[in-house]
Amino acid sequence: MTSKSFNYLFLGWVVSVIATLGSLFFSEVIGYAPCSLCWYQRIFMYPLVLVLAKGLFPLDQKVYGFSLPLALVGWVFALYHNLLHWNIIPENAAPCRQGVACSTVYIDWLGFVTIPLLSLVAFSMVIILLFLFNRNFTRENSNV
Amino acid sequence: MSNQKKLVAVTAIVLIAVFFVATYLFKDAKVKETEKLVSNNRASLIRDYSPSQGSAMLKVTLVEFLDPECESCAFFHPLVKEILSRYEGRIRYVVRYAPFHPNSKFVIKILSAARLQNQYWETLDLLFKKLPEWGSHHNPQPQLVWTYLPELGLDIERIKVDMNDEGIMKMIDQEIEDGNTFGVRQTPTFFVNGRPLRSFGLQQLEDAIKDALAE
Numbered sequence: 001m002t003s004k005s006f007n008y009l010f011l012g013w014v015v016s017v018i019a020t021l022g023s024l025f026f027s028e029v030i031g032y033a034p035c036s037l038c039w040y041q042r043i044f045m046y047p048l049v050l051v052l053a054k055g056l057f058p059l060d061q062k063v064y065g066f067s068l069p070l071a072l073v074g075w076v077f078a079l080y081h082n083l084l085h086w087n088i089i090p091e092n093a094a095p096c097r098q099g100v101a102c103s104t105v106y107i108d109w110l111g112f113v114t115i116p117l118l119s120l121v122a123f124s125m126v127i128i129l130l131f132l133f134n135r136n137f138t139r140e141n142s143n144v
Numbered sequence: 145m146s147n148q149k150k151l152v153a154v155t156a157i158v159l160i161a162v163f164f165v166a167t168y169l170f171k172d173a174k175v176k177e178t179e180k181l182v183s184n185n186r187a188s189l190i191r192d193y194s195p196s197q198g199s200a201m202l203k204v205t206l207v208e209f210l211d212p213e214c215e216s217c218a219f220f221h222p223l224v225k226e227i228l229s230r231y232e233g234r235i236r237y238v239v240r241y242a243p244f245h246p247n248s249k250f251v252i253k254i255l256s257a258a259r260l261q262n263q264y265w266e267t268l269d270l271l272f273k274k275l276p277e278w279g280s281h282h283n284p285q286p287q288l289v290w291t292y293l294p295e296l297g298l299d300i301e302r303i304k305v306d307m308n309d310e311g312i313m314k315m316i317d318q319e320i321e322d323g324n325t326f327g328v329r330q331t332p333t334f335f336v337n338g339r340p341l342r343s344f345g346l347q348q349l350e351d352a353i354k355d356a357l358a359e
Contacts, residue, residue, distance in 0.1 A: 002151075006148060010148075010152065014155060014159075017155075021159060021160070024163075025163060029167045056152060057149060
C-alpha cells in the first residue's frame with residue numbers, strides 16, 4: 001500500500017526531475033546560456049533527483065535531513081535571483097558581471113513567468129512536500 | 145518489483161521521454177524556421193563580396209559562417225577542405241564571418257586585406273593553423289599574426305593600410321547583421337543549399353552535402 005508520506009516524497013522527486021530536465025532543456029536545447037545565479041540553483045537542485053530517489057527506497061525519514069538543506073539554500077538563491085528580476089535589488093549589486101547578466105530575462109510567459117520564478121516555485125514545492133513528507137512519516141509510524 | 149518502484153521507474157521513463165520528444169520537436173521547428181528565414185532572405189546568405197570557391201552555377205553551395213579566432217572552426221577547416229577536394233568541381237564554398245571573439249574583427253580585416261593581394265585562402269589556412277599560438281583563450285597574442293604573414297610573401301605595409309579601409313568595417317557589420325538574421329549563434333555554422341544542419345557534426349555536414357548532390 002502506498003502511504004501518504006511516500007506520495008509526498010515521490011511528488012517532491014517528480015518536481016526535482018522536471019526542474020532538472022527543464023533547466024537542461026533551456027540551456028542545452030534552446031541554447032540559453034545560464035548565468036552564475038542559475039548555476040548556483042542548479043547545484044542545489046540536481047542532487048535532489050538522486051537524494052530524494054534514494055530516500056524512496058526504502059522510504060527513509062532521514063532523507064528529510066539530507067535534502068532540506070539543499071532545497072533551502074537553493075530556495076535562497078532563487079529568491080535572490082527573483083528579487084533581482086523584480087528590480088528590488090539593483091543589478092549592480094548582483095555577483096555576476098561577466099558572461100550572462102543575471103538580470104537577463106530569457107522567457108516571459110503571461111508577463112510574469114520567468115526562469116528564476118519557475119526555479120523559486122520548484123524549490124518552494126520541494127520544501128513544502130518535504131515538510132508534508134516528514135510530518136506524515138512521523139504520524140504514520142507512531143500510529144503503527 | 146514493488147508497485148512503488150514501478151511508479152517511480154515509469155515516471156522517470158515518461159519524463160525523460162517527454163524531454164527527448166520536446167528536444168526533437170524544438171530542433172525540427174528551429175530548422176524549419178531557419179529554412180524559412182533563408183528562403184525569405186536569399187540575398188543575405190551569400191553576398192556579392194563573400195569570399196568563395198567554385199562557380200555560382202554549381203548545384204551545391206556550402207556556406208560557412210566562421211570566426212577566424214574560433215578553435216572549433218580551426219579544427220573543422222582542414223576537414224571542410226578535405227570534403228571540398230573530394231567533391232572538387234561540384235561544390236561552391238562561401239565564407240561568411242561571425243566575429244564572436246575579441247580579436248575576430250582584427251583578423252577579419254587582415255584577411256580582407258590579404259584578399260586584395262590574392263592570398264585570401266592561403267592566409268585563412270595559415271591563421272587557422274597557427275590559432276593555438278595567437279588565439280589562446282588565456283593569453284591571446286594577435287600581434288603574432290604579423291610574424292606569420294611574410295611567409296606567404298604578403299606586403300605587410302600594404303595590409304596595414306588596406307585593413308583600415310572603411311569598406312571592410314561596413315562589410316563586417318553586414319556580416320554580423322546577416323548572421324543575426326539567420327540566428328547564427330555558434331561557429332562554425334553550415335548551410336548546404338540554404339538548409340541548416342539538423343545537428344552539428346562532420347558526419348552531418350558530409351551527409352547533407354551528399355544528399356544535396358544526389359538531389
